[in-house]
Each structure stands twice: as C-alpha cells, then as structure tokens.
Amino acid sequence: MSTKDWLEKDYYKVLGVSSDAKPEEIKKAFRKLARQFHPDQNTGNPEAEAKFKEISEANAVLSDAEKRKEYDEARRLFGGGGGFRFPRSGQGTSAEDLFANFTAGSEGGIGDLFGNLFGGGGTRRTSRGPRRGADIEGEVTIDFAESLTGPMVTMQTTSEAACPTCHGTGARPGTQPKACRACQGSGVQTSSSGSVFAVTEPCRECRGRGLIVEDPCPTCAGSGRAQSARSMQVRIPAGVTDGQRVRIKGKGGAGENSGAAGDLYVLVHVRPHKIFGRKGEHLTITAPVTYAEAVLGAEISVPTLDGSPVRLRVPAGTPNGRTFRVRGRGVKTTTGVGDLLVTVEVQVPKHLTDEAKAALASFATLAGDTDPRAELFGAVR
Structure with missing residues (x-):
C-alpha cells in the first residue's frame, strides 16, 4: 500500500463509519457493502467491481488493529486535519519519500523526520536495514x-x-x-534552511538505497x-x-x-448450495409438504449437510412458510454450533382426478369453510 493511500484515502468514509467505530461496527459495515457490490452480484459492472476493491482495501486496514493505529496516526500528523503539510509534487521532498519508513512499519520514520526537522537528535536509520x-x-x-x-x-x-x-x-x-559517496551509505541526506531547520530526505544519488x-x-x-x-x-x-x-x-x-x-x-x-442456505451460524433449508400433511399433521424426514436425515414433526394445521428449528445441526463456530432452520412449503396439487376433486369438494362442505377474504373487504369499508 502506498503512502498516498494512507494520507489521502478516507477509509472510514469508504465504509460509512465514524473514526471511533468499534471493530464489530466496521465488520458489519464491510459485510453489508461487500454483499451489495460483490462482482458475482454485479456481472459486467466495472464501477461495482472498483467499489468492491475499494471497500476491501479499507476493511484490510481498519479491521487490523495495528494497521488501523498506524493509519490513524498518519492521518493525524499529516492528513487533512490541519497542521504540517508536505510539499506538492515538484516542490521538493514528497510524501512518498518522507513516509517510506513509516508505512513499512519499521523503527525510525517519524522520529527521524522530526528529530532532523529541529536539528537532529533522532536515530538515523539507513535504507539498507530490514524492510x-x-x-x-x-x-x-x-x-x-x-x-x-x-x-x-x-x-x-x-x-x-x-x-x-x-x-x-x-x-x-x-x-x-559500492557505498554511495553522496550519503556515505546512509541512504538519506540532510538539507538546511537557515540556521534552525533541517529536513532529511532520501539521497538523490542512490534514491535512498545507500548503494550505487x-x-x-x-x-x-x-x-x-x-x-x-x-x-x-x-x-x-x-x-x-x-x-x-x-x-x-x-x-x-x-x-x-x-x-x-x-x-x-x-x-x-x-x-451456493443446491438446497442449503446460510443465516449466520444457522443453516437453512426449504422442505415441501403435501396439503394433507400440512392439514392433518405428519412426521417428515429432512436431509442435513452431512448426509444423515433428521425426523421433524409437522403439527396439524401448519401454515405455508412456517419455520422449524432443529438444534445443533448448523454451522460449527468457536462459540458453539448453530441450528438447522427448516421452512415448510405446502405443495398444491396441479392435477386431480375426478374422484379427488369430488373428495375435496366434499371436504370443503364438511369443513364449513368461510370466505378467508371477507376481512379484507371489511377493512376497506
């Protein structure tokens, strides 16, 4: 990740969270945006793909405590909150040069910068150190x-x-x-401005490497x-x-x-799975039941992800779309095991024999069904 990213990109704004957001808030915001802009959901949409990469990059920094700390410190010292400003391109030292060591997570960096800014005192780190x-x-x-x-x-x-x-x-x-003669192998040079200020920057001869x-x-x-x-x-x-x-x-x-x-x-x-879905630590499945099973009640067999079926009791009068819970047959997590959520779907027969039609008509008469839509008209009036 370049220095320019650390200084100019507002990762909090990208994820839509505040700068003091808790880790769980950041995680929730990323998941929501990732689902919205995922390439699989936006086929052939380059803007969505670019947005997905942007939120992934922001999450990589803000979800990592160490990187987030460095990012916040960088923006506090050199970002858009006022105070010190780096020169623009073509006006001397660049942000990339001055921040090279800081973004690498090494010692030196900012301490060296301010130590030399006011006349020395910091430990000078050569560019030939570990990176x-x-x-x-x-x-x-x-x-x-x-x-x-x-x-x-x-x-x-x-x-x-x-x-x-x-x-x-x-x-x-x-x-x-060979060691660079201009910087004696240190990789940095100090230029003075007056008698008080001095600025350290990468050596222009060896480009900060310390070697020629x-x-x-x-x-x-x-x-x-x-x-x-x-x-x-x-x-x-x-x-x-x-x-x-x-x-x-x-x-x-x-x-x-x-x-x-x-x-x-x-x-x-x-x-995606053909029949199973997921809701957090729970697995989901839709199980079809016949009209008779929903009305009279039944005990049905439902598959699980590991292949072993479970028996589920469907009470009489179960409406379409009701969800039942089979405990302990969901996703294993560090805190426990989720459940299997079974949603029943009443199957309405498409073809009936004459005998079946007659039996169903007889059932309707015997059941004495009233008009289920009467309340709708009553509410309109």
Whole structure:
C-alpha cells in the first residue's frame, strides 16, 4: 500500500463509519457493502467491481488493529486535519519519500523526520536495514460444504523477491555494489534552511538505497528484486462466508535484508448450495409438504449437510412458510454450533382426478369453510 493511500484515502468514509467505530461496527459495515457490490452480484459492472476493491482495501486496514493505529496516526500528523503539510509534487521532498519508513512499519520514520526537522537528535536509520515484504492478494472459490469445515487450498501467487541471479545485490554476478559517496551509505541526506531547520530526505544519488550499482545485474536491471511465482498450501478458516477477505500472516512478499515477509489476503468466494442456505451460524433449508400433511399433521424426514436425515414433526394445521428449528445441526463456530432452520412449503396439487376433486369438494362442505377474504373487504369499508 502506498503512502498516498494512507494520507489521502478516507477509509472510514469508504465504509460509512465514524473514526471511533468499534471493530464489530466496521465488520458489519464491510459485510453489508461487500454483499451489495460483490462482482458475482454485479456481472459486467466495472464501477461495482472498483467499489468492491475499494471497500476491501479499507476493511484490510481498519479491521487490523495495528494497521488501523498506524493509519490513524498518519492521518493525524499529516492528513487533512490541519497542521504540517508536505510539499506538492515538484516542490521538493514528497510524501512518498518522507513516509517510506513509516508505512513499512519499521523503527525510525517519524522520529527521524522530526528529530532532523529541529536539528537532529533522532536515530538515523539507513535504507539498507530490514524492510518488510509487500502484502499480496489472491482469490479462491470453494464449495459451500468446504466453507463450513475450513479446507486446505492450493494457491498460485506472484510477488517480488530477491533476484535469483544477483541474490538481491542488484550487481552483476562477480561484482558488488559500492557505498554511495553522496550519503556515505546512509541512504538519506540532510538539507538546511537557515540556521534552525533541517529536513532529511532520501539521497538523490542512490534514491535512498545507500548503494550505487556500477555494473547492473542483467536480470533485474540493478533493482535487486524480481517477480517470483510460487505455489502454496493455505488453510481457509472454518465458517468463512462468501466475499470474506482472509488474512494469512507471513505468506506475502519476501522482505529485504532479513525483513519480515508481508501478508497474504485471500478473497474467498463460496459456491451456493443446491438446497442449503446460510443465516449466520444457522443453516437453512426449504422442505415441501403435501396439503394433507400440512392439514392433518405428519412426521417428515429432512436431509442435513452431512448426509444423515433428521425426523421433524409437522403439527396439524401448519401454515405455508412456517419455520422449524432443529438444534445443533448448523454451522460449527468457536462459540458453539448453530441450528438447522427448516421452512415448510405446502405443495398444491396441479392435477386431480375426478374422484379427488369430488373428495375435496366434499371436504370443503364438511369443513364449513368461510370466505378467508371477507376481512379484507371489511377493512376497506
């Protein structure tokens, strides 16, 4: 994620929550928007796809306590709340340069910036220190049943890693990069303005790297980094929902100079089931019953997701659309097991024999049914 994102994007506004929103509020807002703008619900709509990516990006920052803390601090110090402003492009030091270390989550960064702003005192961090690897993203599609158990999936990812030819030095094999003379290998330069203020910025000669590559590696052109494709096994947590973004710590891009690896964010798509649905930790199913079963009552057999049926008693006079609860046959969560919600659907016969029609007419006479729509007309009057 670039520095510009941290400073200019209002992730709270994107999710429609306040800056002091609780984690559960953020989670609820993301789920609502994810359902609304999910690509599967907006086929061929690039605007919805872009909005879905935007809310996913906002959720990735605000749902992570550490990242949210850094984001809030960055906006408080350098965002739109007044106070210090970075120069605009073409007017000297850029926000990207000054914030490079801060957004990487490393020590130094802001402390160095303000230490040098008022004449030194902070610890100077060279750019050759450890750098955290980049976060990467991927998508997987799993079956409905798999989403409840937590499957192991194989993912193909592409990320930056040390160049296999120069092993990250950026120099042609057999040669070594040299320390930058302009910054003595620190990667930063300090420029003074008057006798009080001094501003530290990345060295313009080595672009903040601290090294000069005189004979670049032919594979990476001196950058020391190259695209690396790899296959990995990833465990998707049990109970994942469609559109959920799962964070796999340490499975992202490789770090530099022994820095920690980034994280992998997996967008999970869940294929709908033919007969089962989901409502939180509960499974749902619609079970058809005959007219006679609804009127007279019956004991019916209902399938469950694991294949073993359950017996359900339908009382006499059950109306269409009534829902029954079978406890303990839903989704397993960390707090327990949900239920199976069975909604009955009364099937009205489409074809009747003459004998059946006669029997039904006789039933209507014997039951003495009154006009069920009489109350409607009474209410109108």
